[in-house]
Amino acid sequence: MQIGVLALQGAFIEHEQMLAKIGVSSFEIRCKEDLNKPFDGLIIPGGESTVIGKLLFELELFEPIKKMIDDGMPVYGTCAGLLLLADSIKNDNRKYFCSMNIEAVRNAYGRQLGSFYAEESFADICKIPMTFIRAPYISRVGDDVKVLAKVNGKIVAARQGKQLVTAFHPELNDDLTVHNYFIKMINGEI
Numbered sequence: 001m002q003i004g005v006l007a008l009q010g011a012f013i014e015h016e017q018m019l020a021k022i023g024v025s026s027f028e029i030r031c032k033e034d035l036n037k038p039f040d041g042l043i044i045p046g047g048e049s050t051v052i053g054k055l056l057f058e059l060e061l062f063e064p065i066k067k068m069i070d071d072g073m074p075v076y077g078t079c080a081g082l083l084l085l086a087d088s089i090k091n092d093n094r095k096y097f098c099s100m101n102i103e104a105v106r107n108a109y110g111r112q113l114g115s116f117y118a119e120e121s122f123a124d125i126c127k128i129p130m131t132f133i134r135a136p137y138i139s140r141v142g143d144d145v146k147v148l149a150k151v152n153g154k155i156v157a158a159r160q161g162k163q164l165v166t167a168f169h170p171e172l173n174d175d176l177t178v179h180n181y182f183i184k185m186i187n188g189e190i
């Protein structure tokens, strides 16, 4: 098992450390050539979706990665990664991979609640720590999308086939539930 972690901007090192803790190896995707290495799943980290999006185009990574996702490459998008995978962003007309049948609201919690912490159930497994940083939430899901977590009535984690998104950053806490879930999802165990 090998995971490619998109390493253009944002919290990618923290994802690599989480994967290492559960014994899964990973490598950083920084340029087109990195896509020639074999991998079983892709993580798109949190950061700034506009910056990551711009760099994806500039480095000519956008088209090949979109094709991989559309062809079924398992993918996990955190926060900005969720925005990059969303079919639409309610308060922003930028479009990226649009591979997941969800609508997201960007910077959805306003200034005062820009960053906050919650503990809620994830995928009916257990309550997990959730760190939100200028996070989106999901305002609409398609029929084929499974809601995995809600905070204050807002959807903050979802899955569609082999695509997983969280509005929060599990890589900034010690809990490995979400990363374990992603690996099991890749393996077809869940």
Ligand code: GLN
Residues within 6 Å of the ligand: 045, 046, 047, 048, 049, 050, 078, 079, 080, 081, 083, 106, 107, 133, 134, 135, 136
């Ligand atoms: N607000 C950021 C964006 O719009 C996402 C924040 C994050 O990834 N922590 O891309």
